[in-house]
Amino acid sequence: MDTLTAIVVTALLSMLPIFELRLALPLAIETFHLHWILAFFITVIFNILVVIPIFLFLDYLHKHFLKFRWYDKSINFVLNKIRNRSKKVEYSLETFGLLTLTLFVALPLPGTGAWTGSLIAWALNLKRNRSFLAIAFGVLIAGLIVLILTLGISGVVNSKF
Template sequence: MGNLLKIFLISAVPLIEQRGSIPMGIILYNIDPIKVFLVCFLGSMLPVPFVLLLFNKIFEWMQNYKIFNSFSNFVQKKLDKNTGKMEKYKEIGLITFIAIPLPTTGVWTGTAVAAFLKLDFKKSVICAAIGGLLSATAITIISILIPSFLGY
């Protein structure tokens, strides 16, 4: 499997997303940062429509089975933690939440919160794209600068 495909797929994985795939592409695989930026942004957007359309149904189904209790409790805590800000600020809150490249933020979590709050589908996709672009920009810049700071 080619390295571009690897970082594309990794950028679609929850919790890893662009935070892992962009540094991997730039630092580990030494791929052109612009290519990495585009491929990882597109990869992170891949799950957005599916999460928006299916999250609530799958989450409700999972809550009916004990085997998923720890996972559904983890997800519920993350949703409860982040929904207040989202309800207050809606689109700006969603963009900001997705744009901040920290653990448990990002496209997956932001989109799940949007689905949970039943925000408008089209607006949620646009917010995810804007937040994803901002996040990818920050992570790309950091991934370019870190090796130079470390003397590589």
């Protein structure tokens, strides 16, 4: 596989739910043989960029699905429960919610990435710009963790730039 194809595949994989950078970064380094710095920046940037369309898509999808009675009843029930509980701890949510969101996204486990973080921020009605920054920082931390797990600590420290 040529370098351009490897870069495109890496970028696309890092934008997919479940895969995100957790799979794309090791794959780019070990299978596609991209330099770790290039692979790191591609996966982190594209994993962060996917948050914007997710926020927009969730609003659009939610708005159009509300026309269906079954969706309207079920989603409003769930969202009202989530949002009512979040109002009870509104101060804690504003203070610690973004930190918690960052740490959640930073965990390099399946189901804890930018996609799920965006869904949580949307469901809790967190401010978009702050949520975006929290998710972006979480993705950056996750990228560093995955990079260290892929190369090992000595591989990152001793690597030639």
